[in-house]
Amino acid sequence: MRMARSTRIALVAVVLGIATGLIVFVGMAYVRTSPPTVDFATGHRAGQAVNVHMQTVGTYGKGTHPTWVSYLIQDPKTGRWVHTTLLDVPADTRVNFTIYQFDSGSPLRNQQVGLVQGTIGGKMSVNGKSLRLLNSYSNAGVAHTFSIPTLGVNVPLLGVSSPNLCGVAPCSTARWPHNVVRFSFVTPKAVGQYAWQCFVPCGAGWLYGNGGPMQTIGYMDGLLKVVQA
Amino acid sequence: MSQAISREPAEIQETLEERAYELRAAEGATWTGTRLAIGIAIFAFASLAFAYFYLRSGNNLDLWEVSGRAHSAPTAYGAAVMAFMLAAVALTVLAVRRLKAGRLIEWQTAGWASVLSGLLALGLQIFELTNLPFYPGRDGYASCFIGWATMNIVAIIGAVYWQETLVARFAVLKRLFAAEGTTFDSPLPAARLFRANADGCAAFMIFMAVAEVFFWVLFYVI
Amino acid sequence: MAETNGSSSPPTGTTGSGTPEPPHAKRMITFWLIISLVVDVLYYTLAGPHMPPGDMTSAASGAQFDLNILMICALPVILGVWTYLGYALYNFREGRPGTLLTGPMAHGNFRLQVGWMVGTTVLVLGLFVFGTAELIIPAGAGGGEGPDPIWTPTSHTVLPIQVIGQQWKWTYRYPTYGGFETTSLVIPDNTTIAFHVTSLDVIHDFWAYQLGIKADANPQQDNVAFTTTHQLGQFTVRCDELCGLWHGAMYGFGHVVTKAAFAAWATRTEAQLAANTKLLPPFQWTYVPDANGADGGYYPDNVDPYSKVEIYGAQKAKV
């Protein structure tokens, strides 16, 4: 145990240094796992509607979880599909959503979410056809929903009935069968972050179909960040 | 303390009284420890029994047992596992009695036979677990059965290991004792502690017998 | 060592200076009685009426009353210990640090010990009797009472509302209005309500804060909680049992409205939602969705006689 004082100081410094380094490294690595945010707010002019394009794919096809179902958002500036579910939108603004839905459908766990709610006019357009309700037990079922429970927004997305499904994102609308769902709503005046999610139990392989991608931001859950434009 | 402190363990000077005192403490600790091990095992198995009765009496969605006896675990295997374990227990208890009576050859024979019987039980239990006629998540019974089989494997490994270390240690000690010209029924510290340990093992084995019979009845009979 | 080693009550010692000890116990007790009385009266008059969860319903005002009674019992206990600590630490502090004078020898005091045990026991049993009465008389005090509540309200007109928890939102079914299912919770004033709380997946907990209602939402369990509304207004609903990613976002607001307004709302909503209500499973107290999801998978389907059910309430397991 007999060590010179300078040795002890050096030892303590090294231990503290390693500890601090580890903390910073782990902290940064952990924070870095958050997906990027697509910005629809910067440069927005008051009174102008915002157009958001998203797609849903049955399997993302690459990365750490290639089998997971996912949403993607198109960056309005570059036109590239970003693997994220975080988006900035301006407050008190009409947002027009266009969702390209590439996944197959199924009956719902709770048919209540088959109802279109919270959109302008209480309806959506599916491949150009206006609808207020999807019966998930008929036709192609419901593949996903886009729901913001705290804002009362709920839009079921019709499933694709073709067996030939896109398996690697981003999916090309020219190549793969899909449904185009359009709807609009007005963002709240209060800035804040609003959780949105999918209510279809589409996390295959998880209990109740609701684990994995269904509980991971960047896949089937996201935040609508309402900011002051 | 005025005298110099001996910091090397080998330098410690012990009086006869201290040696005797520590021996009694070690003996007592062995007794308490083995009984405490039984207590710990009781709480673990009681949790399983609780799960069994909770799921059975709750019979959630009529899913305690989906399709009656036909899909339960094979009774023959269960009975065989139990029988081999009961034999192991009986042999252990017998062996300890022989040990105390100074019948060392008989103790050794019974001890090894107990280990062998326990290993057979272990093998059968593992084989049964990997060849079940039902899916683990089929119903409450299936779940509890998998839980029991897993815990039984762990408990049998523990019990057999304990008995095996005893007979293995005996083989070594016997040579040393013979070299010193003493025998195993002597009041030597090593002999006393060995007997205390063997006694504890037998006590644990008796608990195992109770557990085997109890859970056999739960899973194969009622 | 025997407790009888101690000296008479209150514990005294003989070491220390020759001057007679001041009457510590009397001083402390006097101060404690006065301050307890003052604080209790102040609490009950000033804070009491505003304590949560308010008095919107019978359960809420019951909870508020209980909280106040407990506070009135607890404040003197806390003040007593603080008084004692403050007095003892100030008066019995060692003036000359560094010296190791000894305090008086007092191994124990039999009468004080027995008095303490009797006192705490009486207090505790009193609280138990009070708590039990306050649980049973107001029909479960707004807490979840399981599927077969034994403490039920006396009112003959109870409005049942089913609360369905799902990862991650609450929906409500009104069985007396055709079983429509909605995301808005509207309840009538001056009515006894039975909340039947259940879940379609993991455990949630339905907490209607201002109503004084809290009941776990368990899968395949009907957990009933009663209350009678007294006031109009808005109340908060939160999930109070960690249920996954959006547990923190699983909140909403409900409204207590007049009976007429409620009837109008319910009839209107029933008509509006009729198309979807037809698609819903028939109303039941509990529902059995598949453990697997839409795409199947956690448990293998069709390996044993267990039917593949995917929608809530569709069918029970085929036995």
Place this chain on the structure above:
Amino acid sequence: MAIDTTAPEAPLGAAPPPAAPAPHRPVWLQQNVLTAIVLAVAGFALGHWAGNRIAGGYPNVAGASGENEVAICLSLGLGVLGWLLGIGALNYPIAKMFGREAIQEPYNPSWTRFFKFSTDHKVVGVQYFFGVITFFFTAGLLAMAIRTELLYPTNHLIGPGTYIEIVGEHGTMMMMMASSAVVGPLGNYLVPLMIGARRTAFPRIEATSFWLFTAGYLVILTALPFGGFPTGWTGYAPLQTQASGGMDSYLVGFAVIGLGMILAGFNLIATIIHYRAPGMTWARVPVFVWSILATSALLALATPTLVTAGLFGILDRTAQTAFYVNERGGSSFLWENLFWFFGHPEVYIMALPGFGIVAEILPVFTRKPVFAYRVATAGMFGVALLSFFVWQHHLFQSGINPDMRPLYMLTTELISIPTGFIYLVTLGTLWRARIRFEVPMLFALGMLFNFLIGGVTGVFLSDVPVDVTVHGSFFVMAHFHYTIMGGLIFALFAGIYYWTPKVTGRQFDQRLGKIHFWCMFVFFNCTFFPLFILGLLGMPRRVFTYAANLQFLNDFSSVSAYLLGTSFLIFVANFIWTIVIEPRPAPANPWGSLGLEWQTPTPVPYYNFERIPVVMNDPYHYAEADADPVADISLPPPAVAMNRPPAAQAIEP
């Protein structure tokens, strides 16, 4: 039975068989923490490979979910096994199978002994101290992250998924740490010294408990890279069954820590019962030892339920049984019952040692005997016994056995009676005392202050009608932080400041210690008291979103939490400076304690006592000038001296 000092009837005869001499291993073959790391990593990799080999072919296990729970559990399990193998914890158990005696490791006075498998209870105590502190500070950093996220009501600095993971990780780590926080470092170090023993009953089991504790730390840390677990520390099923890989770390980690807890309690029980020095009757056992005995009983008997419940959880997630899945014949209530059957004794595992430390320290700084000694022990055992009968008070609103609620309300409120005993004892000890406000005393008094609030609010929670409002809210959170952080951790620091001179021969800077106390005390209360109000105002636990009008209180709490965190830096600085870098030698008995542990030389020799002491009195006779001394430790040298045989005499089961 342990007070009889006469020799056994028969002569000792031949010496016990000589053990194999300690092998002289080259440095690179010696087992230490580095070999443990290497084998742990190897075991982890092997388990991962084996898990994928075994279960990778089953589509239900590793198909669509893209996650093979079997591989994760196996890699964690084999990793722990490799860790134990590498540190040398399994050397003797394996050697035993071949009939070998234990190898007596050569006495190692160098600092390297702290990084090895050591059977010296004093080394294990110090190892535990650093383990506990590391655990505590890691989980404390996570607490800072929690408070950071709660700075804003709806804006998220950390993000909801990460937030839930951090909340669960913080809670679980703190619970794991707190269940060994006192028993590990202080219990293992001090109990043999206090009862006059040269060793503990099962030193290898004791050492194994520590290395399982460290393994548990590593396992629970892996939860973060595996994606965390969304259930909080209570791990409620079926969310548990649904969660992703981090949940396996939780279940395996709790099982590993649980095994360590069982072993630690097991060893201490046997030690306290059988290794008390001659004359150390039950009526002379120090209160701290009583508290450790009560705690150890809970550790050994309550924890098996946790391990079993965890095993069921692991089976649900890997073998796809359905213990906790209602739709398959299981029950989500089963986990709640099993978990809380462990969980509530666990709460007292964390509270009792704190009582023990405070009751042990108060007489020293009041120069008085502990007041009503028997009431103190009765209180501790009353709490320990009752704690097995209260678990459903966590489930008042769950709908489980609603008709039994009055019973559980009664048992829960009854616990406040024995807890009240502790207050009687501590307050009685202060009566007409000569109180010295040294640093340990301040922490002990702080514990009394905080635990009072924690205890009284516990009565609120036990009252079913009030619980309807406060259950699952920040009120509960504040309550158990007041009892565990305000109770146990304050008591732990009292113990650390009190016994460090004994353990290290060095003394903390007392002024810095006082600053540490006041910062910690004030900011602790500023952090957690507002949480009571938040809970009453309707803020549930574990949420990242709250009503906008609660922001001030939350921010107040967050800022206080940062300052509370900073106060620990004072401790760290004090420790580094006055213990490590500029050691300040401590007097042999700086507080003037009569305790037996202070009668040993410092540093404590390997065998603690040159002669096994003969105890003549309890260590609380401060008031009596003519009282018998606590123990006679200066007996004449033995008439027949003999070298202790190197073989450990006890045979471990």
